[in-house]
Amino acid sequence: MVNENPLILKRGLEDEEGAMLLQKERATSSVRPEAMATFIFGGQEALSRRLRALAFIESDPVFDTKDRNYLDQKSRYMRSSEKVVHLVLKCRRLGIPFTQMLDILNVALDEITPTDVHTKMAIPSLMHQTTPEQRAKWLPLAENFRIICAYAQTELGHGSNVRALETIATYEPSSQSFILHSPRLESAKWWPGGLGKSATHAIVLARLLLGGKDRGLHSFIVQLRDLRDHTPLPGVTLGDIGPKLGFMSVDNGFCLFDHVRVPREHMLMGLAEISPDGHYRKRKGANGGEKILYGAMLDVRAGLVERGGATLARALTVAIRYSAVRRQGYAPSPPGKLSQSAPLELQVLDYPTQQHALMPLLAWSFALQITGQFMRRRYKAYLRELDLSLLPEVHALSSGLKALTGEVVSQGVDVCRRMCGGHGYLLASGLPEVFSNYTAVQTFEGTAQVLEPQLARFILRLSMAPTERPKGSGRGAATAAKAPFALSSDFDYVPLAAGKTFVRCRAATPVAFLDPAFQIEAYEARVSALLLLAREEVEADLRGGEGGLAASMMKNGVLFGRLSRAHCQLVLLRRFHEAVAREEGRVTMTTARNGGLDGEGNGGRIDRGAADGSEEGESEDREGSVTVGPAEVRVLRNLCHLFALSGMERDMAEFRARDYLSSGQAEMVSREVLRLNRTVRAEAVSLVDAWLLSDKLLGSALGRADGRVYGALFEEALRSPLNDKEVSKAYTLHWRRLLMAGDCAWGNARL
Amino acid sequence: MVNENPLILKRGLEDEEGAMLLQKERATSSVRPEAMATFIFGGQEALSRRLRALAFIESDPVFDTKDRNYLDQKSRYMRSSEKVVHLVLKCRRLGIPFTQMLDILNVALDEITPTDVHTKMAIPSLMHQTTPEQRAKWLPLAENFRIICAYAQTELGHGSNVRALETIATYEPSSQSFILHSPRLESAKWWPGGLGKSATHAIVLARLLLGGKDRGLHSFIVQLRDLRDHTPLPGVTLGDIGPKLGFMSVDNGFCLFDHVRVPREHMLMGLAEISPDGHYRKRKGANGGEKILYGAMLDVRAGLVERGGATLARALTVAIRYSAVRRQGYAPSPPGKLSQSAPLELQVLDYPTQQHALMPLLAWSFALQITGQFMRRRYKAYLRELDLSLLPEVHALSSGLKALTGEVVSQGVDVCRRMCGGHGYLLASGLPEVFSNYTAVQTFEGTAQVLEPQLARFILRLSMAPTERPKGSGRGAATAAKAPFALSSDFDYVPLAAGKTFVRCRAATPVAFLDPAFQIEAYEARVSALLLLAREEVEADLRGGEGGLAASMMKNGVLFGRLSRAHCQLVLLRRFHEAVAREEGRVTMTTARNGGLDGEGNGGRIDRGAADGSEEGESEDREGSVTVGPAEVRVLRNLCHLFALSGMERDMAEFRARDYLSSGQAEMVSREVLRLNRTVRAEAVSLVDAWLLSDKLLGSALGRADGRVYGALFEEALRSPLNDKEVSKAYTLHWRRLLMAGDCAWGNARL
Structure with a gap:
């Protein structure tokens, strides 16, 4: 048997080097993962809940995922059924209430289960679409x-x-x-x-x-x-x-x-x-019920955005740790001399190309997490106050964000796999599983082609009926009276779009691009140019009289997709800056911590929504938690810059529309992205550590927290079903017929 | 048992509508698939070889792939072993020679086998790296x-x-x-x-x-x-x-x-x-042997490019046929009235967004196929003449092309899956299998990060030592004497790069972009701007004295990746135009068919390599074959335009560098792409038909040639291992414990 081979047993403990490299990365980083974790998960209380849920799962062997890579469809269904039943019965035994059980199921179990739809879709329907009598009958049956x-x-x-x-x-x-x-x-x-x-x-x-x-x-x-x-x-x-x-x-x-x-x-x-x-x-009053249902969909979508951030972080944890451990290139042994202690190869993470692939995604994972949490808080506020005025905006936005998140995260996870080279292709890397499951988000509950026009139409309509829409500063409250619904300042650019497209970016040096106001102006200019173009196209179509708005929207679907994505990126950038500004405020004004300073210092761009959003996170983590300090805030600020500038680089053609950015400024942005990549790279291992993904949850030989990658790969290989026998049945049944066919029956062991 | 259910049996034959839709598509297309097939596969003889190989496989049930989606790792290995052994023994029995057997194995079997490396890597090594005695001993053993x-x-x-x-x-x-x-x-x-x-x-x-x-x-x-x-x-x-x-x-x-x-x-x-x-x-003389080995690698890479085109075509066959059959949106039944014959929904293929995702990929599949075949012909010429002068160029190019092909095709296949909506996610769509296998190309034998700098360095060196490089018109022969190696006209832009970056595109109307010379100028301007930027960066680094060229290349890796991709796209565009021009020449000059007119009418841009490349294809298909006519050539020309313009749109920021294109011209390009998408869409079903992928080979319920998609999906579903019993073991072992737990042992069948 292979796995009793002393050669392997002896060598399985050799790869100390990976451990050393990760230790070095952690020692030189200024980020304290436990502090950053409090930020990522929205306060100490939320973090503790999460950790309790994880502990519940990880302490019980029934929930283990070690067998996952070796099971066929039927066995995987059997195992997930077993897990749900065991989990529910165990919670019942321990008296764990339904909502807490859902936390465990959704956050910690790390399995897509046959009852996910039962808990996420059917139960909310039974709750909100029923009469009291129906609710009384069906809800307990379902929840139990x-x-x-x-x-x-x-x-x-x-x-x-x-x-x-x-x-x-x-x-x-x-x-x-x-x-x-x-x-x-x-x-x-x-x-x-x-x-x-x-x-x-x-x-x-x-x-x-x-x-x-x-x-x-x-x-x-x-x-x-x-x-x-x-x-x-x-x-x-x-x-x-x-x-x-x-x-x-x-x-x-x-x-x-x-x-x-x-x-x-x-x-x-x-x-x-x-x-x-x-x-x-x-x-x-059924209308209220419908709106609650509507709200439930928002919660699902907020969850998708948040889960998108977490999924990306998971893939990044693997790719970044492995890139720190993996060495390749640039230090060959000198020819003519063999040395066991030849000069070491470089860490792959030190290649600017590797950084360029991974660091912007790291920024995205934070942007999505922050925005998803914001949406969820807004949903809760909405449930609490039943203030429906922002609903149309939030619904439109959630359509665009769901589509964009699906695309960015799916592709991002695939990038992470490829950045692990060949080994990423092994199921033992844990990454194919993440991709295969997550990419379903791109097609379920509406593809981008279906969802993006919804947001685009919303924006377009705002722009086409300016008399009905709030003008100028969008603090929703002031304008809600005039408008049929309220509007956050995220849409401030809409009435000004025409003007904005004649603006030119004034940045003369790379450093100018590090001003949040500058960045937001750039993102507004970009979305404005797209909006103006879309409006021109639609107006031409309507004048041409070949069908109405719907026909024109269909004809210009590609452009409307761009408009939707551009708006969503503006919103993500705003939420990111607001969150960082809040943390900056906290850190710089520690004495006035409980005061009303949240969100200040952000160029006055905080809107009502953002202020709403921050409330809950606030009240939670006053005491006893490790909070983000100046060093972590600096890193968050750089992540936010990287999010902004790498997004500009990625869609540079749109930022250059109507020459908002010049060719030379575009080059500056690219240079600045490379610099930010390097800066973030220094903190990258600690930043993924902060997502607190255990080895068990990661299920990845490449992403091990201790860096012992090669031994882990070998251990996984030895579990391959093909290794159960030294001589495969494929030889006995097939290869033998070929190798020994005709006149060539081997009499000898060797050639 | 589900699959004996009369409800399903009865209904399995109902979906006539898909058949009708595909018939309509075929009837309205101007492309004759059999004629286009001759073009795609490089002549009647190559096509016939291919069809014979396919017939060999498809007539034998051992080679069937119907079980594929239901097998685990071990069973798939067993099956592929069985297939190889059966194939080799059958060929032996029928006296089919080794090379023809390889055709069958590589082109028709549609299985990645345990002996692929044996035939593609080991045997060439035994052929070229050995002494005559070694060859005599090992080669027959391996080939048999x-x-x-x-x-x-x-x-x-x-x-x-x-x-x-x-x-x-x-x-x-x-x-x-x-x-x-x-x-x-x-x-x-x-x-x-x-x-x-x-x-x-x-x-x-x-x-x-x-x-x-x-x-x-x-x-x-x-x-x-x-x-x-x-x-x-x-x-x-x-x-x-x-x-x-x-x-x-x-x-x-x-x-x-x-x-x-x-x-x-x-x-x-x-x-x-x-x-x-x-x-x-x-x-x-070992040098010759090394170069032959080198050449063998080129052949492998040419194969990867060609296979990339074919793989993309396979995914497109599924996505385009399904998009023609699938209806969605825009024709709801009028409210308040239920009608079984409600107005039909639109074919998904009629959505500009769907076209924008699929049509440019269709153009890519042709570009890759044409270029891969060109490389392969050049490799054969190289073997024939042992003319090594173009080797450095070809090797550098093959590095860049391998990387670009891997990226475009992997992503393209994934796009095809997503464009099939949710059903693409089913293994029964055949698409996950294509993606999962093909994406390995992105990491094996060098990732883009390793390969692209090789081409970029080659270009950079050409540009940095202008005195040693041929100037002006690059007809290799004239300059080979002066240069250490010859250079095709693909690199003409290099010495002129500095000049080109001050050029502005003169196109004033969308139609101007349909001039091949214009397109090539644009692609040259784009790669020139990247080259110039790269040179500035490297020269600054070298002046700064922080390490040599290698260090600077590493530092500027992201930029060098762009340079490599830009050059490869220029080359793909040139090969595409040359191939279309050749066909145009043939069609317009049918009387002078055997004359020397091939490749004329292409703005004089045919280089030596291209002329070489066309030779072999020529000599093959003089008689008895259906060749491309005026209608097909027009479609090919549009595909080529779409390749050019959609590539410009995709990387518009690079075409706008140093303001080669203005913002307004960029908008024109986008409009023209939409128009070309519509034009190509009308021929799309016939164009994928022309790749002659049988239903057996496709293994896709969505891509069936007869359009009977829904019945096929149902048939596949019924084969799911979970459907083997009406009541799953998961119920008996697990769910029952939950459903019947505690005080709630159901006495009744119904609630």
Whole structure:
């Protein structure tokens, strides 16, 4: 057996060098990871919650992920089922409440489970779309996992365009029930997680037919399987949709209904109701319910942005640690002399190309985390106050941000893998798993092509009806009265867009680009130029009379995508600067810590939203926590600069539109990015340490906190199923036939 | 059982609509796929060879790939082993010669096999690095698969920097043998395909130690396993390195040597020899051998470029056909009325955003195919004439092209997947498999970070020693005498770079950008600006005296990467224009078909290399083939324009450097790209049809030639291992415990 080979056993302990290199990186960094962690996770309390959840998982071998790389689809589904059941039963035993259990499931388990949709989509629907009686019946069943409820919206032939869904629910007053039916193959529900083999029920979106009239989409809670033996109920055809790039641990399913009878009370009637005799009525105050639902989607999207930051940080933890440990190039042994102690090769992390690939992504991980947390806090404030005035803005923004995050993080994770060279391609690097799962974000719940026009249309409309829109300084409160909805200062550039496109950047030296006001001006100029161009195109189309706004939006979809991304980057930059400014304020005014200084020192650009957003984080971490000090704040400031300038470099053509930046200024930006890369590189290992991702969670031989990369790679290799026998069955069954064929039956061991 | 469900059986035949849509696309296209295929594959003869190879594979069920998505690592290795053995034995039986067998293996089998390295790396080494006696002994053994030979270069701790390899071969005159040894864990050979469980031998790169003196890297043929029973020989520790993102069908392996004795005659002595008493001597004329080896690498890289084009075409075949079949958006049923024949949704392919993602990639697939074939023809000419004068140029170019191709194709395949929406994420789409395997190109045999500086350095050196370089028109022949090596006109811009950066583009209308000369000027201006900037940086560094050229190259690595990519795109554009011009020449001058008009009508920009390159293609397809006509040539011309302009749009910031393009011209380019996208879209289905990828080869439910997408998706889903039982074991073992826990043992089937 290979793994009893003394040669390997003896050598497995040799790679001290990686350990030494990471120690050096940590010793020379000015960042204290534990302080930075408090910042990243939004205060000591949130951090402690997170650590408790992680400890819950990591102390229990059932939750181990060591077997992951070696399991096929079926085994992965079995394992994830085992994990959920064990987790829920254990929490039940220990008296851990539902919300805390969700923390553990979502943050710490590190597994996409068959019940994710049950907890994230079905339960919120049961909470917000139901009548009190329905809620009283179904919610406890769902929260206690006495039923498992899929959320069945998407159909085989219809994704984002929900208006085209084909499943029909025909109300039959005589039996007081709906007849649920899938008219053709393309109407099969397709994709819902947990639907294939796990769910007992599903919330099914179907077109309600009432006395021959189409009342549009409604939700029904439909039982799928017998509760005694889990067999599908009559008329229900269920199954798994097959293996996927990722999400192997989930039974994404299909479901066809053949005239399935559903009791009247199983329509979710929080928003509209049907009387026994088939009278349809919108419910009073249902609007609020719809908006709460709407808000729930915002929470999901905020979570996607935040999770995007964390996912990127995870891939970066692997890539940055490995880049510090891996040596390559530039120090060959002198020819003609062999020395075991030949001059060492360089750390890969010292290559400017490596830094250029990784450091801007590190800045992105912080930007996304900060912005995701901000969105989540805003959502909570929104729930608390039911102040709906900012809802249209926030909803539009969340569409654009979801799309942008999906793109940046997916590509970023793939970059991290490639920056690990060949070894990144091994599942043992942990990176293919991260990519394969995360990239689903790019297609589920709307692709960029579907989402970005939503934000772009919002911006365009603001710009096209200037009389209805707030002018000038956007402090929402002042303008909410005039406008049908409030607007944060993020949109200040809109009414001024035309003017901004004649501005030229005044930066004469690289250092000028390190002024936040300068950066925000640049991002505003860029988005303004795109907006102006979009407006010109649309106005020309409307004058041409070939269809309305929708047709023109479709025609100019590429441009609208750019507009959406540009706006989102402006918002990310603002949130990043605001967060850093807050920390700067804290650090410089330690004596006035509880005063009202948060957010000052940011060029007066703090808006109402930002101030709102900071509240909660504040109140939490007054005592007993390690907070960010001057050194960490300096690093955060540099990360923020790098976010700004690397974004400018990446989309330089847009910043050069209408010559806002000159060719020479563009070169300056590139030079400054290289300098910032070097600066951040010095702190990079400590910065990823601050995300507190344990070796267990990372599941990566390359990303080990102790730097013992090569021994870990070997250990993983020895676990390859192909190594279970010294001579493979492939030899006995196949290769032997070739090697020994014909006249060449080897009589000798050696040639 | 799900798959006996009559509901599904009945409905499986319903999706006629996809068939109808693809028929419509084909009927309205002006491209005849069979004619275009002749162009794509370089003539009727090459096409016929290809089709014969495909028929060989597709007629035999052993080679089927239907099981692929459901197999784990071990089973995939077993299957690929079975396929190779079956293929070789069958060819042996049918008397098919080795080279033709390789065609079948490499082009048609559609499987990455454990013997790919044996045939692509080891056999060429045995051919070119050996003495005639060694050749006579080893080559027949290898070509007949009586041995399987891995190629063991890369080590666990060392990839591209071969100078740092640690494996040692110490010559011992007393026993006339080498002692092969891996001094530490990091020196383990790591990654070679087939090394883990299949190979009997390996060509091992090791540092030759001779009387205490390091003679640098040499190759040794080392027996690894006993030929009677396949057990590893004493001192050899072998194994598989574990599961990977792709390449699951190959046993990439590791190998550690513990003082393994290798006979003197097993050093490959084609280039240098050791006498029995340990006297070392470079062989006379060995230089030629080295250059042939060098050439072999070029052939591999040409193959990578060509395969890149074909891989992209494969992903595009799926994405474009599915985009034609898939409908989404813009035609909801009117509210309040339900109609089974509601107005149809739009074909996704009609969205400009979809076109913008896919059409430029379609242009790339042609550009890569054309250029890869050109490189391959040049390699053959090179072998024929042993004219080495262009070798430095070609080698440098191949480095840059390998890196660029890997990046564009990997990302392009991923784009194709995402453009299929959620369904692209299913393995049944066939796309994850393509991505997972192809993306390995980005890291194996040198990452972009390692390769691009090689081309950039070549360009930089040309520009820095102008007195030694040919000036003006680069027709290689004229200048070869003066220069140490010849140079094609691809580098004409180099001596003129400084001048070019003051030029401004004169295009005043979008149509002006459709002039090939204009496009080439633009690409030359762009690469010139990068070159000039690079030179300024390097000269400043050299003046500053902080290290030499190597240090400055490292410092400016990001810029040098851009320079490499810009040059490669210029070359791709030139080859594309030349190829189209040749076809235009043929079509317009049908009467003078055999005359010397090839390549005319291209603004006089055809260089010697291009003329060389066209020869072979010519001589092949005179008779009996369907050749490209005026309609196809027009489409090719548009594809070429799209390649040029979408490339400009993508890297617009570089084309705007030193204001070569103005902001307004940049907008024109974007508009023109959208127009070209629409034009190419009309031919898109026929253009992918022309790659002649059968449904079997595609292995994609979404890419079916007949458009019956939804039925195929269902059929694939029914094959999911999770569907083998109606009630999953996950229920019996796990979910049941949760659903029925505590006080809630369900007595009833329904709630």
